[in-house]
Amino acid sequence: MERGLYTEEHEQFRSVVREFVTREVQPHLDEWDERQCTGRDVWLAAGKQGVIGLTAPEEFGGPGLNDWRFRNVVYEELMRVGAASLASSFSLQDDILGPYVADMGTPEQKQRWLPGMAAGELIMAVAMTEPGTGSDLKGVRTHAKRAPGGWILNGAKTFISSGQQADLVCVVTKTDPAGGTDAFSLLVVEAGMPGFSRGRNLKKVGLWAQDTSELSFSDVFVPDENLLGVEGAGFRQLMKHLPLERLAIAAGAVASASAALDWTVAYVKERCAFGQPLGGFQNTQFALADMAADIEAARSLLDRCIMAHNAGTFTTVDAATVKLFTTEVQARVVDKCVQLHGGYGYMLEYPIARAYLDARVQRIYGGANEIQRQIIGRSLTGLR
Incomplete structure (x- = not known):
């Protein structure tokens, strides 16, 4: 289906992000996993390339891009290579802490912290x-x-x-x-x-x-x-910014599920069993079809929420709904993809195995999915 979310400007930005991911991220994934930390170099490179600090105002060292579609491009490109850890770290900076400082900070605080955050020199x-x-x-x-x-x-x-x-x-x-x-x-x-x-x-x-x-x-x-x-006012300030955090989690979920499906389609077309590619079996095709439909539904909901956020109409209930639905889809899709990989899906040298491990926390952080269900349920019944 025609997605219709992005313009030519977004796709031009995607080429910049993809080049950054190919050069600065993909070669280091195993090394980062081994030492359980990315280190500073990739943050500084992201700052130079303009991959982080997208919403930081121009007077504080950023491009001032309030169109969240650009942030979603970053998610898609990082998840395409299985860099969920870095996507999560960058999101913490760009979708949670940066907006905290930009929205709540004094002029002095903004000048003290935002330029370094946008440049990748300060991690918060x-x-x-x-x-x-x-x-x-x-x-x-x-x-x-x-x-x-x-x-x-x-x-x-x-x-x-x-x-x-x-x-x-x-x-x-x-x-x-x-x-x-x-x-x-x-x-x-x-x-x-x-x-x-x-x-x-x-x-x-x-x-x-x-x-x-x-x-x-x-x-x-x-x-x-x-x-x-x-x-x-800390509690109210946190609640005000939670919808964006949940939108970011949803974006990661859809990008992860989409990447997992792409890897799996490629795998089942090449892997043969009983004299034919796995992709030729009806069970495989049915599983792929179910996943593709799930992802399409999740992506459509995410896109609507991204545009609502851009328009300033994105609500707490919207955030709970998109976070709940997309992370549940991610869990189902990644699990099915591991199954279609068979024993190789359990090997960490395959990106689907890492994606399976990385996906589990999505239903926990940003408010566990049980909390999201409660928010949605209360909005329907009016009862607390």
């Missing part, structure tokens, strides 16, 4: 999850007390993506012990601040090349100028 992480909270952000125990000129921060975070490499960490913390949803603020901790330490680089099922850490804060002094947004 967000520290929400704690050992006992998961998707329940209201259960955050990390706390900060007022001190002359700033805050004294104490607490621990876990599952923090880019935690080992991050130069800046946006910490979700309780600043009012007696408050409810108005109890939370966002404090930006900088690498090297006394009392800030990083734990081990966590070993995960998938996304091996994305460093993921435990972080701890012991009497860390955070100056007032590192308060991001409004004191006490």
Whole structure:
């Protein structure tokens, strides 16, 4: 089917991204997986090539592209080669932290952080999850007390993506012990601040090349100028930006499923069994047909949501719907693709095996899919 999402300008940008991926990403995938970290070089190369920092305003070193279709092109090209770890890391910077700073930051904060983020020179992480909270952000125990000129921060975070490499960490913390949803603020901790330490680089099922850490804060002094947004409004600020995070997860899901299907079609046309290509068997063709239909439906929903985001009409329920549906499709498709690869699908030298491992977290982070179902259900019934 004719997709109709992209213009010639988007396709020209795709050629730039594809060249970057071929030169700077694809040759290093095995190396990054082995060391469980991408390192800095690819971030700097992405900054020079204009692959990251797309929405950063021009006065802060970016192109100021508010058309999210350009970001989707980056997803598609990274997922095409199985670079899910890097896609996730870049998304954290471009779809979560960059918009945080651009939307909530003071002019001084924007000038201090955005140019480096757009250039790939500064990596930022967000520290929400704690050992006992998961998707329940209201259960955050990390706390900060007022001190002359700033805050004294104490607490621990876990599952923090880019935690080992991050130069800046946006910490979700309780600043009012007696408050409810108005109890939370966002404090930006900088690498090297006394009392800030990083734990081990966590070993995960998938996304091996994305460093993921435990972080701890012991009497860390955070100056007032590192308060991001409004004191006490942290929870509302997070909720405002969650739809874009979920759209980004959905984009990764569709791009991953599409790449998995492409790899599998190529495989079953070449692999022979019982005297004929696997692709000639009715079971194979039926499985491919089901996957193609699933992906087409997911892509159509994603495209509608991308255009809604561009138009400023993308809602929390839209975000929950697209995140839920596309990640469930991704899980089904990647699983079927592994099955059609047979024993080779279980070998990590094949990209489908990596995609299978990388896909599992998609239904967990950004708010577990059970949370998405609850959001959608409440919108239908009006009951809480």
